[in-house]
Amino acid sequence: MQDKLLGYLLGALEIDETLLVEQSLAQDAEARSQLEILRLALSPLETVRCDVEAPAGLAIRTCQCIREVHLKRET
Amino acid sequence: MVATVTMPPARLSLSEPSDEALLLKYRDSGDTDAFEMLVHRYEKPLFNYLLRYLHNATFAEDVFQATFLRLHEKCRLFTEDRRFRPWLYSIATHLAVDALRAEGRHPAVSLDREQVAAEDDISSLLNTLRSHVPSPLENLETDERAKWIRREVDALPEQLRVILLLGYFQGLKFQEVAEILQLPLGTVKSRLHKALVTLHAAWRRNHAEVSSRQT
Numbered sequence: 343m344q345d346k347l348l349g350y351l352l353g354a355l356e357i358d359e360t361l362l363v364e365q366s367l368a369q370d371a372e373a374r375s376q377l378e379i380l381r382l383a384l385s386p387l388e389t390v391r392c393d394v395e396a397p398a399g400l401a402i403r404t405c406q407c408i409r410e411v412h413l414k415r416e417t
Numbered sequence: 418m419v420a421t422v423t424m425p426p427a428r429l430s431l432s433e434p435s436d437e438a439l440l441l442k443y444r445d446s447g448d449t450d451a452f453e454m455l456v457h458r459y460e461k462p463l464f465n466y467l468l469r470y471l472h473n474a475t476f477a478e479d480v481f482q483a484t485f486l487r488l489h490e491k492c493r494l495f496t497e498d499r500r501f502r503p504w505l506y507s508i509a510t511h512l513a514v515d516a517l518r519a520e521g522r523h524p525a526v527s528l529d530r531e532q533v534a535a536e537d538d539i540s541s542l543l544n545t546l547r548s549h550v551p552s553p554l555e556n557l558e559t560d561e562r563a564k565w566i567r568r569e570v571d572a573l574p575e576q577l578r579v580i581l582l583l584g585y586f587q588g589l590k591f592q593e594v595a596e597i598l599q600l601p602l603g604t605v606k607s608r609l610h611k612a613l614v615t616l617h618a619a620w621r622r623n624h625a626e627v628s629s630r631q632t
Contacts, residue, residue, distance in 0.1 A: 344610070345606040345607075345610065348606075348609065348610065348613075349591055349606070352584055352585060352588065353588055353590075354584055354588075354589065354590045354591045354594075355590065355591065356590065356592060383613055383617055384585075384613070386562070386566055386616075386620060387566065387570075387585060387616070389559070389562055389563045389566055390563050390566045390567050390570070391585075391586060393461060393462070393465040394465060394468070395461065396460045396461050396464035396465075396481075397464070397474065397478055400460055400464060400478060400481060400482075401453070401456045401457045401460040403482070404456050404481065404482045404485050404486075405449075405452075405453045405456055405485075407482055407486065408452075408485060408486055408489050409449070411486060411489075412489070
């Protein structure tokens with residue numbers, strides 16, 4: 343159950359597994375307590391979870407680069 | 418740079434085409450708009466994954482471009498029964514490993530073949546946590562705390578760190594992580610537990626050190 347609870351917290355479970363965990367949580371106080379402990383354990387990591395913006399124009403440069411490579415190979 | 422928590426682009430509205438539909442469209446018709454939509458969709462999450470993995474923005478940018486170039490070259494191999502996101506991250510991870518090796522920075526162990534010690538201690542996480550109320554970093558300033566946590570994440574063995582990056586920071590599903598790293602599902606779960614146990618032990622050590630300095 344622990345791995346399922348951790349997966350649930352991370353959003354790492356498939357939909358059917360998520361539903362099963364939610365059922366357990368609704369019925370089982372021990373499961374809710376375990377979930378809270380896991381949530382606390384993950385909380386320090388939240389400090390560094392923020393994403394930075396990608397460098398400006400990265401996607402555009404990437405698409406341009408691929409177009410150029412593609413053209414070069416065709417000619 | 419603006420920092421935000423990015424949800425991975427897994428949940429799309431019904432009107433948006435799925436990643437798989439876009440790549441299949443590109444594969445079948447060469448529709449560059451479809452391909453470019455994928456590049457834009459993954460610009461931020463994939464760049465952040467590579468930045469965390471490589472610790473270098475220039476490297477991350479190079480590998481990002483190489484990943485989509487490889488995707489473009491290999492798109493004929495993509496079939497209807499595959500999922501796009503694990504394939505993309507698998508290509509990116511292998512190219513990132515190659516980039517680190519080329520720089521002589523990659524640890525000697527392979528990502529997917531070596532065993533991590535004590536991999537079967539899946540039950541130990543809750544026991545460890547129960548024995549200690551987790552408040553080890555409260556005494557640190559926010560910046561200092563973030564720096565310390567990053568250092569501890571970076572200090573994890575490679576097989577644990579990559580799973581934490583994919584499973585926690587990228588928010589991928591266990592099954593996707595297993596596909597990316599070609600590992601059994603159980604191994605992915607146990608390594609994630611192991612990563613958290615290891616980090617928690619480090620936090621406890623930190624707490625003890627800070628407490629002893631204060632007394």
